[in-house]
Amino acid sequence: MADQACWVCGRSLNELNAMFRGKTSKESTIEGQEAKVRKDRADFRSASGRWGEGSDTFSQFDFVFVLNNKPQFKKIRYLDDIETAKKGMVDRLGDLRKSRIEVSLGEVPAEELNKQKDFISGRLDAFEKATGRKISAFEGLNFRDGLDYIGKSGLFYYDLQLEALEKSKTTASQERPSGKIEIVKLKSMARDVPVCGVCMGLFKELRE
Numbered sequence: 001m002a003d004q005a006c007w008v009c010g011r012s013l014n015e016l017n018a019m020f021r022g023k024t025s026k027e028s029t030i031e032g033q034e035a036k037v038r039k040d041r042a043d044f045r046s047a048s049g050r051w052g053e054g055s056d057t058f059s060q061f062d063f064v065f066v067l068n069n070k071p072q073f074k075k076i077r078y079l080d081d082i083e084t085a086k087k088g089m090v091d092r093l094g095d096l097r098k099s100r101i102e103v104s105l106g107e108v109p110a111e112e113l114n115k116q117k118d119f120i121s122g123r124l125d126a127f128e129k130a131t132g133r134k135i136s137a138f139e140g141l142n143f144r145d146g147l148d149y150i151g152k153s154g155l156f157y158y159d160l161q162l163e164a165l166e167k168s169k170t171t172a173s174q175e176r177p178s179g180k181i182e183i184v185k186l187k188s189m190a191r192d193v194p195v196c197g198v199c200m201g202l203f204k205e206l207r208e
Ligand SMILES: [Zn+2]
Pocket: 006, 007, 008, 009, 010, 011, 195, 196, 197, 198, 199, 200
């Protein structure tokens, strides 16, 4: 009985499953986002690796003090990039932590982050525990340690996006229809007939 074809369209269960095997457009979109985040993560990793170069003289200076007095520290290369990374990623994570405002994170829209609220907040907790400080709190860090902290926070910024995207991809894949063939009674038919899910949707009105 199981391998009989749909009485309406003639498709077998194998044919139906082959039809549904393709990714939904939502899954494809998410995969594109994941690829972008992975590339940005790799770019950030190699860029941030160069930030400490030439700033040994200032390594013990207070990090916040240096950033607040940028014109005085022109000798530190990449200072603009460092500030951009702090504002664009670390402070962003800080906003997300406060969760009083709707925050998106790179490729992940606020709406999706809200759906995963418990997961996200657990990950933020774990990160604070691992670094021993509140997210985006630079107080008391010298320049060298501030750079390390941005490096770690930046990677976390991307990893958190990848984890959130992976979760929404799983949800999207569960929304993908799967093939099924049921034995049903149709109006004006003397016998029960096998009908696939697709045809069932189209011929619902024929069911008794
Ligand atoms: Zn059918």
